[in-house]
Amino acid sequence: MARSWRSNPVVLVLFLQLCLSLISSSLAVSPGSADGYTIHGRVKIPPSLGVKGFAPYGKISNIKVILNGGQSVTFLRPDGFFTFHNVPAGTHLIEVSAIGYFFSPVRVDVSARNPGKVQAALTENRRPLNEFVLEPLREEQYYEIREPFSIMSLVKSPMGLMVGFMLIVVFLMPKLVENMDPEEMRRTQEEMRNQGVPSLASLLPGAARS
């Protein structure tokens, strides 16, 4: 009976660890009771990711592990381990909910035929897991980073462009005029004089051609 096994869970886990040592060290599915299995796993947040301390948004105590879209929800122990009890044989989905990190959901196959044999794979990139240690794929930054103040950003702003345009007109245009060939200059001026005062008619494309 299952009950008698439970009386000595430590031995059971050790035994399983022994069985699974070829596959993994911490991936474990144990026949917990007659109608289900137990999935053991661990969530690990590498310190390299949490640059600003352990976790930027919340502590490990806020992390939830969710089986099959909410069928059962569990929390992490201080060492990051979690357990789901009474899981029937089949293919399940485990999601880790942690603010600040992106975890891929994990596909877990619990086999009824040979108990203890499990397969787990990340569904996002189909990478199989040898150890049932879930690590975030990346950190999530929820805010846009404000760019530090620079002259460029000021220049690029609409107002900056306005000032810049004005400066160009004021200082560069006269230079352009100066560099012009005096002959050509005179001709242009003459042309302008010939045209006289620009009227609305002269602005129209048809009139201008004539």
Added chain:
Amino acid sequence: MGVASMAIRGFLLLLLFLSAAHLSFSLYEDQVGLMDWHQQYIGKVKEAVFHTPKSGRRRVVVSTEENVIASLDLRHGGIIWRRVLGSNDVISGIDIALGKYVITLSSDGSILRAWNLPDGQMVWESFLEGSGSSKSLLSVPTSLKIDKENLILVFGKGSLHAISSIDGDVLWEKDFAVESVEVQQIVQPIGGDVAYVVGFVGSSHFDVYQINVRNGELLKHNSAPFSGGFSGEALLVSSEILLTLDSTRSKLVLVSFQDGEINYQQTPISDIFGDSLGTPVLLPSKLPGFFSVKLNGAVIFIRVTGEGKLEVLDKVNNVAAISGAISISDGQQAFGLVQHGDGKIHLTVKPTHDSSADLLKESIDMDNQRGVVHKVFVNNYIRTDRSNGFRALIVMEDDSLLLLQQGAVVWSREDGLASIIDVVTSELPVEKVGVSVAKVEQNLFDWLKGHILKLKGTLMLASAADVAAIQEMRLKSFEKSKLTRDHNGFRKLLIVLTRAGKLFALHTGYGQVVWSLLLPTLRKSETCKYPTGLNIYQWQVPHHHAMDENPSVLIVGRCGQSSEAPGVLSIVDAYTGKEINSMAAVHSIVQVIPLPFTDSTEQRLHLLIDANQRGHLYPRTSEAVDIFQREFTNIYWYSVEADNGIIKGHALKGNCNQEAVDSYCFESKDIWSIVFPSDSEKIIATVTRKLSEVVHTQAKVIADSEVMYKYISKNLLFVATVAPKGSGEIGTASPEESWLTVYLIDTVTGRILHRMTHHGSQGPVHAVFSENWVVYHYFNLRAHRYEMSVIEIYDQSRADNKDVLKLVLGKHNLTSPISSYSRPEVVTKSQSYYFTYSVKAIDVTLTAKGITSKQLLIGTINDQVLALDKRFLDPRRSLNPTQEEKEEGIIPLTDALPIIPQSYVTHNLKVEGLRGIVTVPAKLESTTLAFTYGVDLFFTQLAPSRTYDSLTDDFSYALLLITIVALIAAIFVTWVWSEKKELKEKWR
């Protein structure tokens, strides 16, 4: 010409690039709280345990009906930490062990967890196995130690477990499931090594098991028959006496089981109370040496003397709640009692040894919108003069939580808001002439100063103090919380109905409660034992009389859970929160159909369908009937019978054939029905378009200047069915035996416009229907990932109208009327993508005119809300879009939908226990308001295509001003220069 078009094209591309760069909603960290607010709640408190050490933070640990465990600060009621358990992980017991762990028993007594008291970190978790089902009982004895380990006794699933409180190891267990005993109590006399498990076998036997707590060994088992039969309730009076009633509820039965020997002692109730007619109810509070019985509305305290005699101590009227016993100084115990009277609540604390004396008697004024007291928890403290002081935590009828101390309410929490059922919005009153706004607006100097500060902020010149000042200025903007309508339509009232039957009006500015009303029709009464609120509808939205008439909302509820239960209706003024009208026990209500007609006072007509498929028209005026009769033949509706797999269409037939003439009652007839084969399809989701949605244009111009016409009909119904085997949880079905079929059905004619099967997929299905498309989320078993699919439906019959020649010759059908009866020629386009997360709710942004592009708001399993541009769910996406398609904004096809962290509208917050998302258009076309509710509430403003029609909050007026000044200065300088230059020229 060619150059110009190239330039325009380039410009468009640039625009597109600019807009594509901001595909996602994004927020800077310092903008948090500017447009959004977040409120955290816990739900109705079930149990509370105080933790009041002599030094350090005093707190109370509570478990709630929303499956939340929370530690609250006793000083101000703030949440120190909070854990939200899964939805089927119902908490049945909570206690504190070793002074540092919070112990919770949940999931019918099968999961025991220990949480660290200071920070809520889970320390250990134990899974308790058992084969039966039973009451779950948690007992954390303070003195029970085995080898220096403190024991926790748990009874659950028919087994008794002893668990070490340090690491959660199960030390021993004893199965009672085979004994078929219905265990009532576990008794652990102080100082002993034995525990008693007592319970009933059937209704006529009482059993006692004496168990050695060191090893779980059964020491003694006794069973004694009782001729009268038991009523089933039981109350522990002392460590060896149990009190119960006989099956006729006319006798009190004392069962003493000292040393496992069972003795019965019966006392007829009439002997104690005289000849009273009522049936007594035992009140479940643990009071040592005596018990309380509720009889005819009064509570009677009865002491059990040593010889098993019963002695009436006191009779108290109007008792609302009784607390458990707490121990006060020198071994004495006390309990608290709350009574109601003349608008106040009276808190009395009595010592258990002498209930005629009062340790404390206080009267507290109470807001009558909080209803009656449901629960009270008492805690004592030592005052400076060494006398006992008491504080009481009370749970009210509206689910709020209050702390009373020294005759006053120290703090209160509106935890009813953790269980919102439905939401509608209401406009605020128009600003009246005469009420000057100018008074409150800042003067010019302040305005300028504010903008100079802002400018400093943008130029990164601001000091830390300046930054704080800017932030405060932005957050405390008075504009946001005004109780009048604003030009942009950002200020609104969110009217929410909670499970407790209370209506709250929340201001969208900061989420403050404007008014609240405990609905009289949804309160427990003699005629309505189990009232439940169902929905809220807009009853009256005045436009023509907006100045002098207030809008109102209709609240629909019913007395009881079944759909046959009589309904209750209330109409409440949205500005004042006063009930205008109410109708109780009208008829059963299965469906409420707001009709698109209003009467002369702008009250919307509603058709309420009862369980007999009769329609009842509201408001009950002759004018409403006249309007209704005019549209009589144009009213169709449908009903979904998910259990039988039938969808039916209905129309009206005529007035009801009843004895009493009721001109507001109408018979209906079935006009069509769709029966899904029960062996292969089971309805799991149905979605329609929102009635309030506005569609800007029917035409959609696609890349090669072609036009497609959206098939826009308000009568489309999306139905999803799964194979019966795949209707369970993930992991219960194999891909071969599960499939998902989706339908688009016209609800007027019952015609199936589209049908599609996803093989190897299963539910749950979450869907949203908008314009001419539907997006749904489901689980793909083959890939073992979630998927989202989109179906777009286009009207083919209008497709040839784009021919200019035909238009000129008048051979088009643009003027042909659109009819719901006609058979439309439609084409559908569909595409599927992977989506990472499980989903709890999906909604779509709504804007005032429907011009702004749409975003999907997806409530993920992580309790966050993701804004996903609809362009990612466009069935015309392809792997290599052509140049024209790129210009149109078609994104190259990817197999998965992107999850961009910046597009979480909830940024780094969680809406714990997320249940629903509601979007409301603002008056400003670019902006929509989104309200997310669950255990927490979150509100924000969204601009799916950026705020193209208004300046952002960041806009720096000061910079604009400086630029203008600089330009003017430059003009002057250059003018002077040119003057000088000219002068020089002339001198030359």
